[in-house]
Amino acid sequence: MKIPYVDLSYKHKSKKKLISIFEKVLDKGQFVGGEEIDLFEKKIAKLCGANYAVALNSGTDALTLALHLLGVRRGDEVITPPNSFIASTAVIVHLGAKPVFVDVLSDQSIDPKKIQNAITKKTKVIMPVHLSGRMSQMDKIMSIAKKNNIAVVEDAAQSVGSKYKNKMSGSYGDFGCFSAHPLKNLNALGDSGYLTTNSFKYYKKIKSLSNHGMENRNIVKNFGYVSRMDNLQAAFLNYKLKNLNKVIEQRRKNALIYMKGLDRRFVFFNNETKDEFNTYHTFVVQVNSRNKLKKYLLDKGIGTSIHYPVPIHLQPASKFLGYKKGDFKNTETQSQKILTLPVNESLSVDQIKYICRCINHFYVNK
Numbered sequence: 001m002k003i004p005y006v007d008l009s010y011k012h013k014s015k016k017k018l019i020s021i022f023e024k025v026l027d028k029g030q031f032v033g034g035e036e037i038d039l040f041e042k043k044i045a046k047l048c049g050a051n052y053a054v055a056l057n058s059g060t061d062a063l064t065l066a067l068h069l070l071g072v073r074r075g076d077e078v079i080t081p082p083n084s085f086i087a088s089t090a091v092i093v094h095l096g097a098k099p100v101f102v103d104v105l106s107d108q109s110i111d112p113k114k115i116q117n118a119i120t121k122k123t124k125v126i127m128p129v130h131l132s133g134r135m136s137q138m139d140k141i142m143s144i145a146k147k148n149n150i151a152v153v154e155d156a157a158q159s160v161g162s163k164y165k166n167k168m169s170g171s172y173g174d175f176g177c178f179s180a181h182p183l184k185n186l187n188a189l190g191d192s193g194y195l196t197t198n199s200f201k202y203y204k205k206i207k208s209l210s211n212h213g214m215e216n217r218n219i220v221k222n223f224g225y226v227s228r229m230d231n232l233q234a235a236f237l238n239y240k241l242k243n244l245n246k247v248i249e250q251r252r253k254n255a256l257i258y259m260k261g262l263d264r265r266f267v268f269f270n271n272e273t274k275d276e277f278n279t280y281h282t283f284v285v286q287v288n289s290r291n292k293l294k295k296y297l298l299d300k301g302i303g304t305s306i307h308y309p310v311p312i313h314l315q316p317a318s319k320f321l322g323y324k325k326g327d328f329k330n331t332e333t334q335s336q337k338i339l340t341l342p343v344n345e346s347l348s349v350d351q352i353k354y355i356c357r358c359i360n361h362f363y364v365n366k
Ligand SMILES: *Cc1c(COP(=O)(O)O)cnc(C)c1O
Pocket: 057, 058, 059, 060, 061, 084, 085, 087, 088, 129, 131, 155, 157, 158, 178, 179, 180, 181, 191, 192, 193
C-alpha cells in the first residue's frame, strides 16, 4: 500500500467545477475586491461564530494586521508558545516586538498556568496557537488577559471549525487569524487567509489596513499594507466552504480509527476531552524511537511528517532572543517524539487500519 503524507490531487476531483468558477470570475473581470469577497466574508464570519470577517492574502498577514492594529511595536512583548509554525513568531519580530515563549501541555497547547508569570509591563498581546485543530484552553486564557488588561489574538490557522467549551475557534479573542493555504482544512488554490473579530471598529480598521490604509480612494489616515484576498480565491473558497463540514467529519472519523487502532502501550496521544471539538488539521502522536518508526513506515509505503522538529526558540533565526536548550522542557521533549500521521479526508478505513497495524507491529517486534 502507498500512502503519501501529502496528496493534494484528491482535492481537485472537482476540476470542471473549479474551471467554471475561474471562467465566471474571468468573464466578470473582478480580480481585486468583488462580490465573491463580500460573500466569503459573510459566510466565514457566520461559520466562525464571529460578528465580522476580513478576507486576506494569508494567515501570516492576518496575524500581522491584528498585532499591528493592537499597537504592537518596538519594545513590546507578545506571549506565544514555541512549538508553532514559524510564522506565528516571525510576525511578532517583524513588528519590532519580542516574542516571549511559554511552554505547552502534553496536548501541545500553551499552558495557561505558566502565562501569568510571563506577563510584564511590556506585554501587549497573548497569542495562543490552536495547533493541529485542537484549541487552547481559551476560557482560562481570556480571564488572565482580562485581569491584566491584555489583548488576545488567536492563531487559528489550523483550526477552522474547531470548538472549545462549545465556542468557536476565532470567536474568543480580539482577533482570530486563519490560513486558507492549500494544506489547511479549508483551502484555496494558492495562498489565502482571513481574520475574524466581534468588533465593528476593528473590522473597519482591518479592512482599511489591508488595503493600503485607504479610508476611501483618496484619503489615508494610517499607512497600511496590501494584504487582500484575490476575488478568484474567494470564489474557490465559497465553493469549498460547502464541503467543509464533510471534510471535518471525515477527519474526525479518521482520528477515531487511529485512537481505536493504535496500541497505547507504545503510542501516546491525547483523547478528545468533553470540552473539545477537534478538527484534525493534523493527527499527531508521541512515540519513542520516533525517527526509526518514521523510516520504518516509509519503507512500508507510509508518508508521515513532523510538526515541528525544531522548536522556534532553538531556530537559528531566534538566536538574538537569547533562549537556550532546556528553556521549554515539554516543547523540546515533544519535538523528539511527535509524529504526524496522514489523516486527510480521502483516506480509506483500510489505509488507516494498515498504518495502525504497521505502527503496533514496529513496537511489538522491537
Ligand atoms: C499555516 C500557519 C500559519 C501561516 O498561514 P499562511 O496562510 O501560510 O501564511 C500561521 N500559523 C500556523 C499555526 C499555521 O499552521
